Amino acid sequence: xxxxxxxxxxxxxxxxxxxxxxxxxxxxxxxxxxxxxxxxxxxxxxxxxxxxxxxxxxxxxxxxxxxxxxxxxxxxxxxxxxxxxxxxxxxxxxxxxxxxxxxxxxxxxxxxxxxxxxxxxxxxxxxxxxxxxxxxxxxxxxxxxxxxxxxxxxxxxxxxxxxxxxxxxxxxxxxxxxxxxxxxxxxxxxxxxxxxxxxxxxxxxxxxxxxxxxxxxxxxxxxxxxxxxxxxxxxxxxxxxxxxxxxxxxxxxxxxxxxxxxxxxxxxxxxxxxxxxxxxxxxxxxxxxxxxxxxxxxxxxxxxxxxxxxxxxxxxxxxxxxxxxxxxxxxxx
Amino acid sequence: xxxxxxxxxxxxxxxxxxxxxxxxxxxxxxxxxxxxxxxxxxxxxxxxxxxxxxxxxxxxxxxxxxxxxxxxxxxxxxxxxxxxxxxxxxxxxxxxxxxxxxxxxxxxxxxxxxxxxxxxxxxxxxxxxxxxxxxxxxxxxxxxxxxxxxxxxxxxxxxxxxxxxxxxxxxxxxxxxxxxxxxxxxxxxxxxxxxxxxxxxxxxxxxxxxxxxxxxxxxxxxxxxxxxxxxxxxxxxxxxxxxxxxxxxxxxxxxxxxxxxxxxxxxxxxxxxxxxxxxxxxxxxxxxxxxxxxxxxxxxxxxxxxxxxxxxxxxxxxxxxxxxxxxxxxxxx
Numbered sequence: 001x002x003x004x005x006x007x008x009x010x011x012x013x014x015x016x017x018x019x020x021x022x023x024x025x026x027x028x029x030x031x032x033x034x035x036x037x038x039x040x041x042x043x044x045x046x047x048x049x050x051x052x053x054x055x056x057x058x059x060x061x062x063x064x065x066x067x068x069x070x071x072x073x074x075x076x077x078x079x080x081x082x083x084x085x086x087x088x089x090x091x092x093x094x095x096x097x098x099x100x101x102x103x104x105x106x107x108x109x110x111x112x113x114x115x116x117x118x119x120x121x122x123x124x125x126x127x128x129x130x131x132x133x134x135x136x137x138x139x140x141x142x143x144x145x146x147x148x149x150x151x152x153x154x155x156x157x158x159x160x161x162x163x164x165x166x167x168x169x170x171x172x173x174x175x176x177x178x179x180x181x182x183x184x185x186x187x188x189x190x191x192x193x194x195x196x197x198x199x200x201x202x203x204x205x206x207x208x209x210x211x212x213x214x215x216x217x218x219x220x221x222x223x224x225x226x227x228x229x230x231x232x233x234x235x236x237x238x239x240x241x242x243x244x245x246x247x248x249x250x251x252x253x254x255x256x257x258x259x260x261x262x263x264x265x266x267x268x269x270x271x272x273x274x275x276x277x278x279x280x281x282x283x284x285x286x287x288x289x290x291x292x293x294x295x296x297x298x299x300x301x302x303x304x305x306x307x308x309x310x311x312x313x314x315x316x317x318x319x320x321x322x323x324x325x326x327x328x329x330x331x332x333x
Numbered sequence: 334x335x336x337x338x339x340x341x342x343x344x345x346x347x348x349x350x351x352x353x354x355x356x357x358x359x360x361x362x363x364x365x366x367x368x369x370x371x372x373x374x375x376x377x378x379x380x381x382x383x384x385x386x387x388x389x390x391x392x393x394x395x396x397x398x399x400x401x402x403x404x405x406x407x408x409x410x411x412x413x414x415x416x417x418x419x420x421x422x423x424x425x426x427x428x429x430x431x432x433x434x435x436x437x438x439x440x441x442x443x444x445x446x447x448x449x450x451x452x453x454x455x456x457x458x459x460x461x462x463x464x465x466x467x468x469x470x471x472x473x474x475x476x477x478x479x480x481x482x483x484x485x486x487x488x489x490x491x492x493x494x495x496x497x498x499x500x501x502x503x504x505x506x507x508x509x510x511x512x513x514x515x516x517x518x519x520x521x522x523x524x525x526x527x528x529x530x531x532x533x534x535x536x537x538x539x540x541x542x543x544x545x546x547x548x549x550x551x552x553x554x555x556x557x558x559x560x561x562x563x564x565x566x567x568x569x570x571x572x573x574x575x576x577x578x579x580x581x582x583x584x585x586x587x588x589x590x591x592x593x594x595x596x597x598x599x600x601x602x603x604x605x606x607x608x609x610x611x612x613x614x615x616x617x618x619x620x621x622x623x624x625x626x627x628x629x630x631x632x633x634x635x636x637x638x639x640x641x642x643x644x645x646x647x648x649x650x651x652x653x654x655x656x657x658x659x660x661x662x663x664x665x666x
Contacts, residue, residue, distance in 0.1 A: 259590065261576065262588055266393050269605075271605070273597035273603070
């Protein structure tokens with residue numbers, strides 16, 4: 001066990017797109033755990049769109065990261081010191097939070113991972129927070145029935161790719177929206193969606209109409225902006241909208257107006273926001289359900305793994321720009 | 334039984350506010366019922382905001398009234414001829430539709446009213462479509478719990494007044510939004526709301542904040558526009574929004590943008606549209622529940638009754654302008 005810990009702290013609040021200049025890497029000694037605490041050495045760090053919200057002091061559901069604080073984020077780590085009987089050195093865990101090489105956590109915040117079931121990085125993606133988000137949204141809000149049409153924005157992303165495959169398993173027609181021909185090809189060929197609309201082709205309304213000839217019964221919203229307007233316009237009577245995120249505006253200082261909501265009455269639409277953190281019990285439920293699908297290859301996922309903690313800021317900028325492909329993960333050790 | 338029937342037909346589609354000039358009164362012979370049909374003589378005609386939508390050829394949940402067609406609307410009527418064993422001459426019914434002195438209906442479209450339980454006009458208001466709308470919205474979408482704060486727009490209106498009294502019975506703090514001091518006084522003093530905000534005072538955000546110090550858990554939307562923006566901004570985490578109508582824009586040729594929906598994610602808000610016509614079984618349920626409250630005076634309602642079928646167009650203009658007070662009804666005979 002090395003005695004040096006590296007952490008990425010917030011130096012300045014970004015205006016617009018964040019960059020490495022907004023962060024600072026500090027080194028320190030690896031701390032010792034107090035009773036009930038565990039120290040993990042970070043193996044993988046998850047990079048997710050919601051992190052942009054933590055960089056702003058705009059009021060949101062979670063407090064922002066303060067200047068000088070270590071940036072937050074899910075990790076998979078290996079226990080290097082434990083002052084709690086539930087964890088032993090060498091255990092692999094998920095739940096420690098921070099852009100850091102070593103993290104002190106309360107033992108109760110950690111979940112032990114049994115190695116060998118799935119690659120460790122998947123516990124941050126398809127089997128982790130994004131996967132559970134998709135599962136909870138589709139199950140609790142989408143309530144997809146066979147024969148319905150499901151439209152999913154950011155379809156090649158960590159959440160969208162899981163949501164779409166779940167909708168296919170439910171017997172729905174599944175149409176993705178993604179940025180660029182490569183992602184669209186992946187969504188159709190690898191993820192098995194019935195169709196994928198390229199929002200960069202600037203023909204959204206017509207392309208959605210063409211690929212969703214029976215309209216849209218469930219829309220999984222990850223993007224916002226023009227994509228949201230086009231998707232809302234295609235909704236059917238009794239449609240459900242899972243409001244998971246609106247990444248298109250996360251760098252905006254002021255949020256622009258949304259669509260007029262009169263259609264929600266005429267079409268009896270439900271628009272429902274969700275945060276997976278409200279339903280912690282779904283994590284274990286989802287892992288038990290999906291781990292066999294990962295093991296037998298019937299469930300597809302894609303990760304972009306960037307090497308080195310110092311590259312975490314650029315990785316965050318990448319997902320906000322839509323440059324990444326699939327789940328963005330930083331390999332820390 | 335007179336042999337002459339009078340009907341109000343649509344002459345021209347209104348631009349903006351409808352007026353009598355958009356309609357035509359035609360006279361005809363009272364038709365005879367075919368087998369399975371019933372002819373009623375209209376006693377009361379209901380005038381409701383949704384009717385503005387039927388005057389436009391804009392696509393909506395129901396087909397528009399065609400030029401030359403009799404305008405649609407709920408009525409209470411007396412059976413004057415029956416070719417169905419379920420109804421006899423003299424029966425009082427609700428369910429026949431039309432701005433007309435005499436209406437031919439399928440028997441199965443009619444519900445018999447037992448006279449003496451409540452004034453007949455209430456079957457178009459507090460015990461009718463608006464009352465059931467409020468009941469269904471508050472029950473199925475609002476799911477109000479004791480101690481929560483409920484905000485209701487168009488609070489003195491046919492729907493809002495019922496929604497608010499139901500929320501009070503559920504133990505909530507209930508705040509209304511209405512236009513002008515007279516309506517606000519009525520909402521507080523007669524309907525028993527805890528407070529009422531006058532949207533004409535042009536101080537909506539601050540007035541909502543003052544009257545809803547713990548934020549808003551349920552918002553019952555009847556209005557749209559600036560009222561909607563102010564109400565949405567006050568919503569709490571896990572708030573529910575009942576999208577019942579947006580009367581402020583019913584005369585608009587183009588609908589303006591709505592609020593940015595990012596808050597629905599951060600606050601896990603549910604915005605759900607409803608039409609009472611989806612749940613016909615709730616009518617009988619509501620009447621059974623509320624008729625005793627009307628009889629014992631514990632449930633308050635207010636009607637504006639206009640005399641004469643020829644005044645129906647002006648009555649519709651009145652409710653769209655917010656000039657009426659409570660449920661608007663035309664006494665036809």
